[in-house]
Amino acid sequence: MPRDSVTVVQMEMPGMPKRLFACTPSKLATFADCPRRYRFAYVERPSPPKGPPWAHNTVGSAVHAALRSWWELPIEKRTTAAVRQLLYGAWSPTGFRDDEQSHRWRAKAATWLTDYVAGLDPADEPAGTERTVGTTTPALALSGRVDRIDRRGDELVVVDYKTGRVPSTEDEARGSPALAAYVLGVRRTLRRPCSRVELHHLPSGTVAAFEHTDRSLANHVRRAEDIAADIATATEAVEAGQSPDEAFPAVTGRQCSWCDFRPSCPVGRAAVPARESWSFLPEEPAAD
Template sequence: MTEPTTPPPAQGSFPGMPERLYVASPSRLLAYVDCPRRYRLQYLDRPKPTPAPQRAHTSLGIAVHNTLRDWWDLPAQQWSASRAMELVRASWVATGFRDEAMSRRWLERSQRHVVDYLRGLSPANRPIGVERTVSLRTGSIIVQGRIDRLDDRPTSDGGRALVVVDYKTSRRTSTEQELRTSLPMALYAVAVGAMFRRSCVDVELHHVPSSTVVRHRHTTESLQRKVAEAESIAADLKRADADYAERGVESPHFPPRLSALCGWCDFRAHCAEGAAHAPEQSPWAALEPDTAPAPGQGRASPAD
């Protein structure tokens, strides 16, 4: 009987070398979970297919995030409603809106939302990180991402607690379940804890349009489960990436995952199945009706 032979090492490696860690962002991991086809189009295909133009809700979200980033650079004596409105206006772009009038209405609305949200902040409680890049290394993956804000707050027992804060600008308010099950927020908490060599179990979603805050406190066990989830997704991705490198678009690892989100997909022009499954949403659809905030509708829009 012929003895099995050991396959030669991969190019650029030697026998006994440790396996290379898989590097990804939380967005990349979740892109594969949401739709393997979109993942392939967004991260693997070269040349990269041209995505759809930026949508209105994305333009709005970028402007608000930039404002909240720049706000903390201001000296306390410059904190005012008018200054906040100036920051929103300076970051505003009209890309994706139906017309100039719609862009102007949402600019004014966003200015009011930001001013109302900022009233609850104190210059004495400045964050220790704003749009800070964090990284988590395990035995099999490296996860890198950027957090909106990192606070170091006093606790009721006289100690201090690190809190990861993420801003939300969608029309639907955030929920505790959304935060509790969020893979990115859990990974950011673990990464912060490792980087600062302190426990970090508190995460928050700040919904700017309503000035509401959703909080969740993880346990060591719940964070470990999220890390294991990320490692499992990364293992699938590693296999899929390797198969793509060998077989290209013929790889069976990237089927479309058809859902209502196909109507919002930035790469629907390159996916016949998705384009046939759901009608294309207009670039401003997530902000309709253009009058008052809409109630929560589940996961029908990426702006949620």
């Protein structure tokens, strides 16, 4: 018997371990928000074309890139001037209304970074930046990329940068499935104690934190496994002949106005009007 055939037979033998569902927090969140968007992003190949990029995502991406690169510099070069230059190098005008708006938001983001980096100790080397970590549960192979992993005594702390218009809260830190997954991933990957998660909101200079317990993490794992089970059910339904639109229904609402796959979703387009690609940027009131 050919070697490939032996492998298939062995994989199908009774008693063999069940294959884990490989996922990220983003993948699970996409299905929880809208099964049809999940289908477009992760099932259909080729994936349908996306709509235009969003300015607020441009801001967040540039800030994250600048901070990652700042920590990669030699300690003596980790200055406020350096982080501004790194932001300028990472900046893109995509999603903004015009060049004036792009330049104004680049200046805003540079100010956030200058203030944030001024409060950091350049010599306090993180355990990781943009580090991919992973763990397994009885049903999942869960992985994700952490913005920063700090050393605090004998423990590690998950740090997530935020650039949205509203300051982060403790409820957000506690309820974030991604942060809980990162804690489990850090424990498994780096083999160090980790319970604390922090959301660093750069525009306001605030930090929202939460200390996870075994119980809180177990709750997050249970919810993640429930979502994965729903994904498997939908996938199996399509394989059995059910319409993909029925197995992966659209969940309509105001989120349809900014969905990346709006161009490919008539249901979403009919639900609400589209938003401008810069509409999530809080604008200053006009001068009198």
